[in-house]
Amino acid sequence: MPELPEVETIIRRLKGGGGAPSVVGQRIQSVEVNWGKIIALPDPSQFKQNLIGKTIIDAKRRGKFMHFPLDIGHLFAHLRMSGDMRLEKKLESVEPYDRVLLNFSEDYRMVFSNIRKFGRIWYTNDPKDVIGKLGPEPLSENFTPQHLYEELQAHSRQIKPLLMDQTFIAGLGNIYTDEALYISGIHPMRPSDSLTKADAEHLHHAIQNVLREGIRSLGASIDWIYRGGQFQNYFKVYKKEGTPCPRCGTSIEKIKVGQRGTHFCPRCQIFKE
């Protein structure tokens, strides 16, 4: 479930508010690591030592990364293909996929759950170690149609894998990329430098729209990981192969682009060189 809108939803929940508990202000008393490879930096035993006694002073998102500034240093987490970050009472039972637990001084703990063990957690004094190479935030002011157009021209790559390259733009994954390309009428395999200025403007608008709608819906919930998001009910092409295009009625197709399942309308999204 983890693309920008889902991570944003998780972060907002972790921040609490409205009477709900928050990770902000919590002091880490102990750390449990049940799968060592989850800890990307430093090694797991150092990781524990570094975290104990630290206090979380904020919870933020950058691309698909969760970012927890501490009183000293920074904690980052990435869910990769599966998983969740929960804030819960220490009384709750530990679930089978709970890989890393941060026990706070009082009542609560934060739990990194990750079925496929692809997720990663970092502790570092320098955020650049983790998020230094990320492209712009798609919902920030410095991501403009002009910027997008110029960057598209600067590369000659298939548009879909380029949009999913986190150094190009931070936060898009398979779902929101397919949806944004559909909305803007761009074939997923088109060379990035074949896009016109008008194409780039449409794409920029579509990216921001689909992400905002995703956040408004609290993300998408599919398969066995359900977290209450509703965006799956608004998919126009993702997982819609064989159903009629909402705009022209042509059957939605599924192909592979850059090794990833890709859904598009062959009539609305014409390939051009």
Add this chain to the structure above:
DNA sequence: ACGAGCGCCTGTCGGC
């Protein structure tokens, strides 16, 4: 610079 192939993991689904 770019794209393909593959590894990392666990679970589900469709075909035979």
Add this chain to the structure above:
DNA sequence: TGCCGACAGGCGCTCG
């Protein structure tokens, strides 16, 4: 029914 391969919301690596 049972098995087996393909596939899944991601990303880093190697190779050509």
